[in-house]
Amino acid sequence: MKKTVPIVVAAFVVVLSSPAWADETDPPASDVTISGGATLVSDYRFRGISQTDKNFAVQGTFTVSxxxxxxxxxxxxxxxxxxxxxxxxxxxVGGYKHSFGATTVDVGATYYYYPGSALPFSDFIEPYVAVSHTLGPVTGKVSLLYAPKQQALSVNGVTKDDNLYLAADLSAGIPDTPISLSAHVGHNFSPSYITFGNKYTDWSIGATYTWKNLSLGVSYVDTDKDMIVGTRNETKAGVVGTLGVAF
Known part of the structure; x- marks a missing residue:
C-alpha cells in the first residue's frame, strides 16, 4: 500500500500535464474568415473614368470567405x-478562389446596384475570371470581365449592350519596407454605358505605405479617352490619394 499511493499520485500528475489534456480545451479553428475596411479617396476612378466628378468619395467593404x-x-x-x-x-460580389502552388484562379460575378436611381435601368451583372501568379515579392494578374447584353448597358437607352474588359496588373512589395508598388493597364473592347459609348484603354501606377491596419496610397491614373461632363474631363490624367483602414 505504501508503494501504491505514490505511483497513483505520479500517474495523476502526468495525466494533468499531458498536452492532450490542454488540446481538449482549445477551441477548434474556424473555417470562416471575416474582413473589411473603410477608405477615403480623393477621386473614385472606375477603369480610368471618374465616378465622382473629380471629388472625394467614402468607400467601405465587408467580406466573408x-x-x-x-x-x-x-x-x-x-x-x-x-x-x-x-x-x-x-x-x-460572389466567387470561388483556388490556388495551385503559386498560381491562383478566381472566378465569380459582380452585381452593380444603384439604389434609388432615377434611371429605369441602372443595375447590371458582370462575371469575371482572374489568374494570378506570385514569384517572390512580385505578383502578376490577368483579368477578363464580361457583362452580357443588358438594358442597363445600353448607350441609346433602347437596345441591350454588352461589355468586355481585359486587364493586367503587377504588384510588388519592397523587401524590408512597408511600401508596395503597383501598375495596371486595361482595355474596354465594347462601346457600352460602362465606357460611355467608346472603346478605350486605361492605365495607372501607384505606391502604398502600410502601417499596422492603416494604409496610405497615391496613384497616377490616365486614359486615351475624353469624356466631358460640364466643364470637367472625367477621364483626364490625375493623381488619386487614398487613406484606408482594414480589420
Whole structure:
C-alpha cells in the first residue's frame, strides 16, 4: 500500500500535464474568415473614368470567405449623379478562389446596384475570371470581365449592350519596407454605358505605405479617352490619394 499511493499520485500528475489534456480545451479553428475596411479617396476612378466628378468619395467593404475557397463581399461608394442619377453604388460580389502552388484562379460575378436611381435601368451583372501568379515579392494578374447584353448597358437607352474588359496588373512589395508598388493597364473592347459609348484603354501606377491596419496610397491614373461632363474631363490624367483602414 505504501508503494501504491505514490505511483497513483505520479500517474495523476502526468495525466494533468499531458498536452492532450490542454488540446481538449482549445477551441477548434474556424473555417470562416471575416474582413473589411473603410477608405477615403480623393477621386473614385472606375477603369480610368471618374465616378465622382473629380471629388472625394467614402468607400467601405465587408467580406466573408470560407476555407473551401468560396467568398462573398459587399462594397460601396459614393458616386455622382451622371453615373446613375443617385449618390451611391453598391457592389455585391460572389466567387470561388483556388490556388495551385503559386498560381491562383478566381472566378465569380459582380452585381452593380444603384439604389434609388432615377434611371429605369441602372443595375447590371458582370462575371469575371482572374489568374494570378506570385514569384517572390512580385505578383502578376490577368483579368477578363464580361457583362452580357443588358438594358442597363445600353448607350441609346433602347437596345441591350454588352461589355468586355481585359486587364493586367503587377504588384510588388519592397523587401524590408512597408511600401508596395503597383501598375495596371486595361482595355474596354465594347462601346457600352460602362465606357460611355467608346472603346478605350486605361492605365495607372501607384505606391502604398502600410502601417499596422492603416494604409496610405497615391496613384497616377490616365486614359486615351475624353469624356466631358460640364466643364470637367472625367477621364483626364490625375493623381488619386487614398487613406484606408482594414480589420
Amino acid at each position: 470560407h476555407s473551401s475557397g468560396f467568398y462573398a463581399s459587399v462594397w460601396g461608394s459614393s458616386v455622382s449623379d451622371y453615373i446613375a442619377s443617385n449618390s451611391q453604388e453598391i457592389d455585391l
